[in-house]
Amino acid sequence: MPTFNYHFSDMCRALTLLISLTLCLFVHAQSDSARITRVTSYGVGYANVLDTYLSPLEYTGPELRAMRESIRRVTIAHQPVYRQSLFQLNASILDNPAKTGSEIYLLANWNYTWLKPLLTQSRFSVSAGPQLAANIGMLYNARNSNNPVQAKAYINAAISGMATYQTHLMGHPLHLRYQLSVPLLGLMFSPEYGQAYYELTLSHNWSRNICFTSPHNQPAIRQLISADFPIGKLSLRLSYLFDLQQSEVNKLKSHAWSHTIMLGFIKQFTLTPYFPRQ
């Protein structure tokens, strides 16, 4: 896979432009609906993690994940848009194939997405739009001596799409949803191929440690399939998340693939303006 070297200041300029454009969209957003849907989900799954800075072997094991999603309809430039904020925490305890070594993987991910309706029918809708994603975490190898940890930190400008379908199952409403997110551009921290973290503390030049990413070196994707349904007075969400995070920068390969089944609790509420008495 080819790798490209970009000057650090050029990358910063590109990212600043990207964030500015996104913030412009945010600033022009107006609340259109006070109705907010908030879902808190918890799940278990299976993860496969590779980071060649620590080991050439793929480590596998169980994953725990928590996710909090908030979605609200707003207006941007007189167009209706869904504004989604999604925060995830996932943790995995992993073993190498021979079960002689273990790793701990932790990642926090925050996505802020604007979804513009593209197709709206009575039951079916499709929307898509830009997304900002920030990730921070670490991978710890329990038996490595001078290279026990790899830090994970990257931000992306991504594109996201969502399809929804409303139906009924045994007389109860069922809301099906599929969402996928694909990073387009980003910046990622990475040590160089053989660089020790000790050396990073000595050096004041980190230009080669902040890498420009795009699908050529960060082919990542997140797919979420969910079904919302009521049980009694509760509204629940059953979802499946396929999270494929991977990169190849500074000749270091890494991936974190996971399949997670989640159960969520849906809360819908309306913001009521409060005017204190004069």
Next chain:
Amino acid sequence: MKPSLLPSLLLALTLICSSCIRETTFSDTPEGNFEALWRIIDRQYCFFDYKSAQYGLDWDDIYQRYKQRLSPTMSSRALFQVLSEMLLELRDGHTNLISTAQTSYYTKWYDDYPANYSDTLQRIYLGTDYVTTSSMQYKVFQDNIAYLRYASFSSAISEGGLDAILSDVSLCDGLILDIRNNGGGLLTNSEKIAARFTNEKTIAGYMFHKTGYGHNDFSSPITIYTTPANSRVRWQKPVVVLTNRRTFSSANDFVCRMKQLPNVTIIGDRTGGGSGLPTSSELPNGWSVRFSACPMFDADMQQTEFGIDPDIKVDIQSADFNQGIDTIIEAARQYLHKKIAQ
């Protein structure tokens, strides 16, 4: 972008981004583990060219020679023997192969040389009235020379502890810092102690790292400094650092730093070296491998992988040993008295 193009773009990106990034895998067989180990070292080990010039290390030739010793039915123990012997060809004290049953070590960097250190002699010199602070033992000899023993750079030291030690011996005429048989540990401890012996920021050496798979794919050098410990107690009088062949790794780095400082003299035997910062990897069968990955050079951009010569070479003499005398400590005391008299 037209809204109708978005789903198409997403579909195309989904297909592109579903391609997997994986590392080349090797089977958990004798041949697979051999290939994996050879490749890890080939790509990441940092002293190929230097050792090729020093003693003719040829990693490709080693591949051919050791591959002949493999057989599909060989036992795990026999495989360990072959792979550890292959690593011994690197002549590197930082290189180990580690299985659940055993660990391989290269020990010729000290086995083939005089020990130049004795626990028995150290007990005689320290006696029972020494003080222990911050993992260091120290006492003041009758000739008003302070003797400070630091056995491992893995042992924790605190700035407060160093202040206490240097304050306590501040009236002494000279200091002997004994790091013989100190096999290394944390480079930060080396930096922390050396910072007590300089008043100026001094170049201690240089560090490189691999930037690619080739034997010569190295970064530009990072300069390593010894920076004075400001607002702390700093030693201003003559210092002798005692070394032997088992002064290794971070202790070797410490000697590298101290050699650049004006009041410091190195006495004893050549150090054991170990100037590569080690890193770890592993094989398909779960064995761990450790090896030098980032080379460090001295302030003159010279390799110290095979050790640093002392300023004054002294060996412990058998006749002295039999009388309970440490020839190296005595040489240091004499040197300090001469230096003080000047």
